[in-house]
Amino acid sequence: MAQLPERQPYDDKPVGTEPATCVGCGxxxxxxxxxxxxxxxxxxxxxxxxxxxxCSCCPEFLSHPCTPDFD
Structure with missing residues (x-):
């Protein structure tokens, strides 16, 4: 199974350990x-x-805030 590479800049904030799911395709x-x-x-x-x-296959969802309370 393929792993998603992380292509975001790192900063000083600690990164959570929650596995991520794409809001577009799952x-x-x-x-x-x-x-x-x-x-x-x-x-x-x-x-x-x-x-x-x-994910990179779902750029049309970039405006989604990636929070569970989004309608």
């Missing part, structure tokens, strides 16, 4: 999407505290 850290070129997706945006993110 892929996860341990079960990444694979595109037509057999490349695995990566996180465009991820909130480790809530466990929600947007």
């Amino acid at each position: 892929c996860t850290d341990s079960n990444a999407c694979v595109n037509e070129y057999r490349e695995t997706c990566y996180w465009l945006k991820v909130n480790r505290e809530t466990g929600m993110g947007v």
Whole structure:
């Protein structure tokens, strides 16, 4: 199973340990999407505290705040 590489800049804030799930397609850290070129997706945006993110196959969801109370 492919792993999602982390492609976000690191900062001084501690990173949560919550596994993330894409709000668009449902892929996860341990079960990444694979595109037509057999490349695995990566996180465009991820909130480790809530466990929600947007993978590279779902850029149309970038406006999602990645919080559980979003309607």
